Amino acid sequence: METWLPGLVILLIVMMAGVPIAMAMAAIGALGLTAILGFGPAMAIVGQTTFDTGMSYTLSVVPLFVLMGNLVTRGGLSDELYAACNAWLGHKPGGLALATAVACGGFSAVCGSSLATAATMGKVALPQMRRFKYDDSLASGVIAAGGTLGILIPPSVILVLYGVTTQQDIARLFIAGVVPGILGILGYMAAVRVVCHFHPEAGPRGPKLPYGERFAALKGVIGILGLFMLVIGGIYLGVFTATEAAGIGAAGAFFIALFRRKLSVKILIDVLAETAATTTMMFMVLIGALIFSNFVNIAGLPSALSDLARSSGLPAPAILATILVVYLVLGMVLESLSMVLLTVPIFAPVMAALGYDLVWFGILVVVVTEISLITPPVGLNVFVLKTVLPDVPIGTIFRGIFPFLAADIVRLVLIAAFPAIVLFLPRAMG
Amino acid sequence: ETTLRVSNWLPPSHPIVRDILEPWGKQVEEATGGNVKVEIMSSPIGKPPAQFDLIKSGAADVGYGVHGYTPGRFKLTPIVEGPFLSDSAEALSVAYWKVHEQMLSKADEHQGVKVLTVFTHGPGAIFTTSKPVKTVADANGLKMRIGGGVVAQIAERLGMVGVQAPSPQVYEILSNGVADGILFPAESVPFFRIDEVLKYGTTVPGGLYNTSFFVVMNEGTWNGLSDKDKAAIDKVSGEAMARLAGQAWDAADAAGTKIMAEKGLEITQADDAMTAELAEKLEGINQGFLDAAKAAGIDGEAALEMLQGEIAAQSK
Amino acid sequence: MSESNNARPAETATGRAGRAFLGGLRIIAGLLILIMMAVTFVDVIGRYVFSSPLPGAFELTEVLLGLVIFAGLPLVTLREEHVTVDLVTSRVPNFIRQWLLKFAHVVTAAVLIVLAWRLGIIARDLSAYGDATVFLRLPLGPVAGIMAALCAFGAAASLVVFFRR
Numbered sequence: 008m009e010t011w012l013p014g015l016v017i018l019l020i021v022m023m024a025g026v027p028i029a030m031a032m033a034a035i036g037a038l039g040l041t042a043i044l045g046f047g048p049a050m051a052i053v054g055q056t057t058f059d060t061g062m063s064y065t066l067s068v069v070p071l072f073v074l075m076g077n078l079v080t081r082g083g084l085s086d087e088l089y090a091a092c093n094a095w096l097g098h099k100p101g102g103l104a105l106a107t108a109v110a111c112g113g114f115s116a117v118c119g120s121s122l123a124t125a126a127t128m129g130k131v132a133l134p135q136m137r138r139f140k141y142d143d144s145l146a147s148g149v150i151a152a153g154g155t156l157g158i159l160i161p162p163s164v165i166l167v168l169y170g171v172t173t174q175q176d177i178a179r180l181f182i183a184g185v186v187p188g189i190l191g192i193l194g195y196m197a198a199v200r201v202v203c204h205f206h207p208e209a210g211p212r213g214p215k216l217p218y219g220e221r222f223a224a225l226k227g228v229i230g231i232l233g234l235f236m237l238v239i240g241g242i243y244l245g246v247f248t249a250t251e252a253a254g255i256g257a258a259g260a261f262f263i264a265l266f267r268r269k270l271s272v273k274i275l276i277d278v279l280a281e282t283a284a285t286t287t288m289m290f291m292v293l294i295g296a297l298i299f300s301n302f303v304n305i306a307g308l309p310s311a312l313s314d315l316a317r318s319s320g321l322p323a324p325a326i327l328a329t330i331l332v333v334y335l336v337l338g339m340v341l342e343s344l345s346m347v348l349l350t351v352p353i354f355a356p357v358m359a360a361l362g363y364d365l366v367w368f369g370i371l372v373v374v375v376t377e378i379s380l381i382t383p384p385v386g387l388n389v390f391v392l393k394t395v396l397p398d399v400p401i402g403t404i405f406r407g408i409f410p411f412l413a414a415d416i417v418r419l420v421l422i423a424a425f426p427a428i429v430l431f432l433p434r435a436m437g
Numbered sequence: 438e439t440t441l442r443v444s445n446w447l448p449p450s451h452p453i454v455r456d457i458l459e460p461w462g463k464q465v466e467e468a469t470g471g472n473v474k475v476e477i478m479s480s481p482i483g484k485p486p487a488q489f490d491l492i493k494s495g496a497a498d499v500g501y502g503v504h505g506y507t508p509g510r511f512k513l514t515p516i517v518e519g520p521f522l523s524d525s526a527e528a529l530s531v532a533y534w535k536v537h538e539q540m541l542s543k544a545d546e547h548q549g550v551k552v553l554t555v556f557t558h559g560p561g562a563i564f565t566t567s568k569p570v571k572t573v574a575d576a577n578g579l580k581m582r583i584g585g586g587v588v589a590q591i592a593e594r595l596g597m598v599g600v601q602a603p604s605p606q607v608y609e610i611l612s613n614g615v616a617d618g619i620l621f622p623a624e625s626v627p628f629f630r631i632d633e634v635l636k637y638g639t640t641v642p643g644g645l646y647n648t649s650f651f652v653v654m655n656e657g658t659w660n661g662l663s664d665k666d667k668a669a670i671d672k673v674s675g676e677a678m679a680r681l682a683g684q685a686w687d688a689a690d691a692a693g694t695k696i697m698a699e700k701g702l703e704i705t706q707a708d709d710a711m712t713a714e715l716a717e718k719l720e721g722i723n724q725g726f727l728d729a730a731k732a733a734g735i736d737g738e739a740a741l742e743m744l745q746g747e748i749a750a751q752s753k
Numbered sequence: 754m755s756e757s758n759n760a761r762p763a764e765t766a767t768g769r770a771g772r773a774f775l776g777g778l779r780i781i782a783g784l785l786i787l788i789m790m791a792v793t794f795v796d797v798i799g800r801y802v803f804s805s806p807l808p809g810a811f812e813l814t815e816v817l818l819g820l821v822i823f824a825g826l827p828l829v830t831l832r833e834e835h836v837t838v839d840l841v842t843s844r845v846p847n848f849i850r851q852w853l854l855k856f857a858h859v860v861t862a863a864v865l866i867v868l869a870w871r872l873g874i875i876a877r878d879l880s881a882y883g884d885a886t887v888f889l890r891l892p893l894g895p896v897a898g899i900m901a902a903l904c905a906f907g908a909a910a911s912l913v914v915f916f917r918r
């Protein structure tokens with residue numbers, strides 16, 4: 008019953024032919040389900056998946072953080088943030104891209120979703136980098152990659168789902184994500200420096216400003232910093248949940264924009280409608296991905312892979328390496344949430360049986376999931392950026408990803424080889 | 438040879454999967470002489486509230502779920518969701534199955550599927566993070582994470598403020614103080630890792646509330662089985678499976694209670710004064726069931742009486 | 754020439770009605786997002802300041818999200834804004850690209866028709882069962898029904914684009 012193999016091949020062909028990704032995945036998924044289960048049951052799953060995905064509380068963070076980003080941008084805060092970043096970092100090669108990597112990390116600390124991080128930072132940082140004549144590849148690459156930190160630096164929707172699936176402590180998982188997340192920022196900054204070393208024109212230096220002007224520019228960051236503090240502080244002090252933080256952050260951005268007199272009724276409607284359109288685009292992809300995931304799940308792809316890992320007779324590190332490679336391959340074509348939901352119940356017991364720490368494995372899963380968000384052909388962060396940057400060919404964005412992908416692979420190998428990188432913090436907390 | 442695919446929305450380590458569905462699957466395989474195999478799916482094919490419909494439509498052969506997730510649909514299952522029923526999930530589950538089979542099934546609320554069994558979890562209790570609940574007044578105004586159905590009515594009558602959150606967020610809302618506590622059976626506390634954030638537990642004799650579960654099979658799948666296989670499956674389902682499920686919950690509750698004790702949770706049982714006060718506040722909580730039974734042409738009083746009698750018989 | 758002139762008034766009328774419809778939908782989708790934000794805000798403020806959270810904020814959010822996604826669908830489809838891999842399509846000769854685009858819209862229409870149909874069946878079933886949300890008892894049948902209708906408009910939009918191309 009290996010229908011998943013032709014299913015994957017046909018999916019790739021249909022997507023390459025220019026059929027919208029959401030529709031391609033939904034169509035092939037539905038056909039595959041019909042081939043296995045028959046028409047009636049397949050259609051029942053398709054309908055239920057569509058309805059359930061729409062009616063999901065946990066996923067409500069996505070539109071609300073997109074809205075927050077849109078409002079921050081319309082409120083003029085992003086312009087000032089980048090003016091400040093430019094003041095401090097702009098004179099370095101690729102300075103704004105460096106600042107973007109840091110800002111992505113900062114935003115990830117208030118957002119549990121990589122897609123929302125990429126969407127928000129795309130709205131905030133891309134116009135600025137374009138204004139400063141940054142290469143589109145570099146600019147979109149650093150945001151797509153930086154955005155992936157959203158699910159690694161706490162809070163994280165994926166870590167919550169992983170924790171519940173594998174019965175690991177979510178607080179420990181969150182703490183475990185901090186150091187790998189900072190490593191991620193440093194890796195992306197290194198990638199920017201390397202690109203700008205070989206292609207200085209990709210990230211032009213700006214003028215060097217005296218310190219007086221630099222500190223003056225910091226005033227422009229107060230609004231955004233306050234908003235971040237509201238969201239971070241609210242979550243960590245327990246005033247609201249990470250899901251609620253999305254609504255509070257959006258409301259905060261709304262009041263700031265209102266206070267600054269940047270919102271007319273027309274602008275507000277534009278911002279809201281734009282957010283709704285982005286929401287539709289993202290969720291249609293999610294619905295398609297979940298229908299397709301149901302198909303490959305029922306077609307037995309996950310268990311086929313797990314059998315392969317188990318029956319190989321290889322030593323534990325080799326099985327780990329194999330599983331990570333499997334994740335990287337799966338991650339090329341699968342949507343991240345469904346990939347985690349599909350594979351973790353299968354691979355986590357294998358890892359536990361081999362004596363590996365499941366908190367550490369959870370972080371590895373998140374890092375490979377991050378990578379999956381930016382690898383072609385299905386790289387959701389790239390698609391999100393594409394919605395912000397409609398005039399840039401998707402190939403250009405994927406080209407810009409490569410240096411960051413290299414940084415990610417280095418980080419993955421480091422974390423796999425030295426579990427202490429992940430585990431010392433949660434162990435220190437006892 | 439047939440393979441029954443079981444739709445599963447819980448992790449493999451959950452008692453429902455590990456201690457109910459898996460052993461049942463083995464029993465089915467043995468009872469049918471290997472004719473019928475049972476395969477538990479590793480990923481969910483739909484959200485928990487959709488399970489009944491998914492099984493009915495044949496998306497999987499067998500599935501389980503909570504009646505209270507679709508409250509408008511199952512109006513008789515609240516019979517086992519009220520307070521003071523039993524300290525033993527086994528006694529309550531077996532009694533529930535018998536009442537279901539003899540009386541409640543006449544209403545045909547599970548139309549379009551073969552009901553393999555119905556069961557309940559262990560006695561529901563009150564768990565809090567910062568102050569113990571020793572009287573009914575202590576419960577007043579507490580922000581509690583609760584499920585829907587009868588338990589929501591119970592919480593409301595006790596003056597609790599309901600906080601809604603999906604189960605993956607239970608840890609978060611308790612650890613950061615969005616909720617003051619939770620209504621859960623003992624098993625669920627360590628399962629959701631909230632033994633680390635909870636400090637106090639108050640159990641109620643017979644339980645403060647309970648939850649009704651179903652296990653059902655697609656009708657087409659059932660009709661496609663040979664009479665011999667049907668008989669074999671019936672033998673290990675129904676009462677036998679309700680007993681299996683109840684025993685699994687009792688064992689899981691005992692394990693949960695032990696872990697909580699090790700973690701230093703202060704767990705007390707409601708004293709006579711509090712129990713009496715609870716009984717007074719929760720007077721007539723069965724009215725919803727009685728009305729629904731009447732509408733379905735079932736003698737609700739008799740059903741409640743039979744349930745009590747069977748619980749007593751099982752508890753001996 | 755005269756034919757197209759004759760056809761014109763009718764076309765403009767439908768065009769105008771269509772534009773008004775889409776414009777209205779755009780505003781409604783935006784308002785739904787605004788309400789989603791307000792629901793969380795009022796819930797949290799209510800919980801801390803008045804120690805009474807907004808009852809059923811959780812369920813409202815779910816219903817609002819479900820409606821937003823499908824309210825945006827006709828417009829996103831009409832504007833051809835669905836996320837697409839253009840690695841190949843941006844590199845082939847124009848006439849092939851036109852055919853590929855036609856194919857893409859047929860697939861989109863087919864998928865959205867199926868989704869609308871299945872959501873319609875879910876709406877029918879939920880209504881028949883009287884299913885409602887757990888706390889607020891919001892009836893789920895009509896919610897699914899609106900989702901189905903919006904999805905059908907999305908399918909119609911993809912057919913409009915198909916014939917426009």
Ligand code: NA
Pocket residue numbers: 114115116117118119120156157158159160161162163
């Ligand atoms: Na995050």
Ligand code: NA
Pocket residue numbers: 338339340341378379380381382383384385386387
């Ligand atoms: Na990918």
